[in-house]
Amino acid sequence: MNLADIPVDVLPGVGEQKKQDLSELGIESIADLLEYYPYRYEDYRLTDLTEASDGEKVTVQGRVYGQPSVRWYGKKKSRMTVKLDVNGIHIHVIWFNQAYLKDKLHAGNTIVISGKWERNRLQVTADRTLISEREQERHVGRLQPVYSVTSAVKMSWLRKLIYEAFVKYGGHIKEILPQELIQRYKLISRAKAMYLLHFPKGKEDGRQARRRMVYEELFLYELKMMWLKKVHRTEVKGVSHEFDMKQVKEFISGLAFPLTGAQKRVTREILQDLRAPAQMNRLLQGDVGSGKTVVAAIALYANYLSGYQGALMVPTEILADQHTASLAELLTPYGMKVVSLTGSMTAKERRDLLGQIQMGLADVVVGTHALIQEPVTFRRLGLVITDEQHRFGVKQRALLREKGEVPDVLFMTATPIPRTLAITVFGEMDVSTIDEMPAGRQPIDTYWVKKDMWPRIVQYIKKECTKGHQAYVICPLIEESEKLDLQNAQEVFEQLAVEMSPIRVGLLHGRMSATEKEEVMRLFAENEVQVLISTTVVEVGVNVPNATVMVVYDADRFGLAQLHQLRGRVGRGGGASSCILVADPKSEAGVERMRVMTETTDGFEISRRDLELRGPGDFLGVKQSGLPDFKVADLSEDFRVLEIARSDAAEVVNQPNFQSNPETQPLFEYLMKAELGATSFD
Structure with a gap:
């Protein structure tokens, strides 16, 4: 019996409307229902007040004596108190804004309340109250699961439905993990773990259940990754490039600077x-x-030596132009033609360039994602490189690999990703890391200052510009907003254009046309504009070696990774550079971000701290398609389990009899049913 094939409306009480209501929660089958886990628990186990610590969350059962007293503050706010006898200890119970309970609280009644215990005052501030005997029988002494529900699906009904599903179908939950792994880690059975996640009798039950299901969830995900990797290596035949290594070494020797150890690796x-x-x-x-x-x-040159064309895909036209210029400088002396394919070209320019690409006259084509989406035909595409496309999911990456006659694919990102996330999001890929900075690259001095220092910052920017340097000033908004008191690009531009005169000031933001953006960036790159006021358009890849100052206004409104990317726009010309973060943080998280930025310039350390502060979903962006939606596992906490699960999955997949061994056959069947690369997966 496959529980995923049994519709949820086989259960009593689930008619057409309830079936639709459950569907909105993602519950279509019995399997979906059993795997709809609670996100927390309400603890209704009774507390012994003689052992409870001050400030502890307690649940007590006691007898009401005296009458409730209510004090009103205005029309809506209230404070109600009543005396409660809890096993001979007389305490005060306080409810805020729950005066409606007054008529239900009678002397002699036994009630259950949960809340914060103030030991010195013998007082509980209640946040949960059980008055009826029926409620108390159903809850007292238990950990009650709390689910994400809608107005149409009531919590009590969902709890009852899940319990009924376990009674009727719990015996059909199949084990999927091999016994060898279950015994190795002393895991409880799958059926027991699933039940105890919903209905734990105590914290140890919940711990054992979670331990089992976190491992299973991460193991099955990594199993998919390892399988994709194995299939890719053994079945997807790519281009076997043949090139003279001596020529590649000569190319490397001809560079203006030696490679670092990490670059060589x-x-x-x-x-x-x-x-x-x-x-x-x-x-x-x-x-x-x-x-x-x-x-x-270097990779594009080796690809060229073997007789193939290369493509470099970047997220913006500005970046496409900059990459075209830097690659042309490196590759043109070796007879290679580097071209740029962007949306702002005229129809004739585009037609001519497409013809050159098709005939093989262009050796390297740089462009935005239109490069793979539009009918661009290569004569012989051997290597595709994507820059800053870390938001691609598994499916999108697979589509990219299908371009050309199975070209080699290299994904690049300047957003350092902690190892835990890298092996999760990019688990089907090999990962190379440059963890060393080139010699002579000076660390950027980073300062956090309050907004009242702004006049001194303006003077500092002026001073740097008179030395022949340039500066960025980054603002979080384009125009003035009544809702947010943030500095905006338009206002700063107008202010500095006057204060900086005769120093030229430019403005760059996302609402400008591609042509306008390119013109502003050209003027800044050629030092015809000395100070660039910008939104985060400049975050990715813009290269102006003469810029030595980065000012970020309302810096606490930006994420750590974004601040680090912005800081990386300066310090590219060998001169001393500085990053000034202007902020009056209103939250502890904002203060912590400022502290991290001033303590380290190591992108990998910053990404680790960013992950701790924000969690994996926010770290990569809420809509990050590469991040799996785990039901139980939490990547910020369970990274050690992830690494163990990855190692175990690789061991299992690479067993010679993986597909036929009765112990691992359920896993192979699971892989065959999984839509690897489909939306549900990536």
Whole structure:
């Protein structure tokens, strides 16, 4: 019996309307219902007040004596008190804004209340109250599950429905993990763990249930990743590049600077992938300024030597132009033609360029995502590199790999991702990391100042500009907003244009047309504009080596990763640079972000702290398609389990008899049913 195939309306009380209501919660089948886990529990186990600590959350049962007293503050706010005898201890109970309970509280009644215990005052501030005998019988002494529900699906009804589903179908829950793993980690059975997640008798029950289901969830996810990786390596035949390693070494020797140890390591890994008969599927991550572009140029040169064209996909036209210029500088002396394909080209320019690409006259094509979406035909595409496309999910990455005749694919990101997330989001890929900065790259001095320092900051920017340097000033809004008291780009531009004269000030924001943005960036890159007021348009990849000052206004409104990316826009020309964070944080999280930014310039350390502060969903963006939606596991807490599960999944998948062994056959069947790469997966 497959519980995923049994519709939820087989249960009594689930008619057409309730079936639709449950569907809105993602519950379609019995399996969905049994796996609809609570997000917390209400603890109705009674507390011994003689042992309770001050400030502790307690639940007590006692007899009301005396009459409730209500004091009103205005028309809606109230404070009600009553005396309660709890096993001979006389306490005061306080309810705020719950005066409606007054008529239900009678002397001699036995009630149950939960709330904060103030030991010195013998007082409980109640947040939950059980008055009827029926309620008390159903709740007292138990941990009650709390689910995400809607107005149409009541909590009590859902609890009862889940219990009935376990009574009727709990015996049909099949084990999926091999016994060897269950015994290795002393895990309870799947059926027992699922039941106890809903109805634990105590904290130890809940701990054991969660331990089992966290491991299973992470193991099954990593099993998919390991299977994809294995299939990709053994079945997807890619381009086996043949190139003269001596020529590649000469190219590297001809660079204006020596490669760092980390650059050499990742270059070696990428070149090995290019030579292998399987398709390359690799992520290259490195901090801002760590030298990923040079590594990409080496890979494109090796690809060219073997007779193939290369493509570099970037998120913005500004970045496409900058990459085209930097790659042309590196590759043109070796006879390679680097071109840029963007949306702002004229129809004739586009037609001519598409013809060159199709005939193989263009060796490297740089462009936005239109590069793979539009009918761009390559004569012989051998390598596709994507920059800052870390928001691609598994399915989108698979689509990219299908372009051309199975070209090798290299994904690059300057957003350092903690190892836990990297092996989760990019689990089907090989990961190379540049964890070393080039020699001579000076650390950027970072300062956190309050807003009343703004006049001094303006003077500092002026001073730097008179030395021939340039500055960025980043603001979170384009125009004035009545709802948020944030500095905005338009206002700052108008102010500084006057105060900075004769120093030229430019304005850049997301509402400008592509042509307008490009013109402003050209003027700034050529030092015709010395101070650029901008929203976060400049966050990714813009390269102006002459810029030495980065000012971020209302910096506490930005995430750590974003602040680090912005800071990376300066310090690119070898001169001393500074980043000034202007903020009066209203929250502890804002203060912590400012503290982290001034303590370290290490992108990987910042990403680790960012993950701790925000959690994985917010770290990658709420709509991040690459992040699986785990029901029980929490990547911020369960990263050690994730690494163990990954190792175990690799061990299981690579067993020679994985598909036929009775112990692992349920796992193989699970993989065959899973839509690897479909929306439910990525």
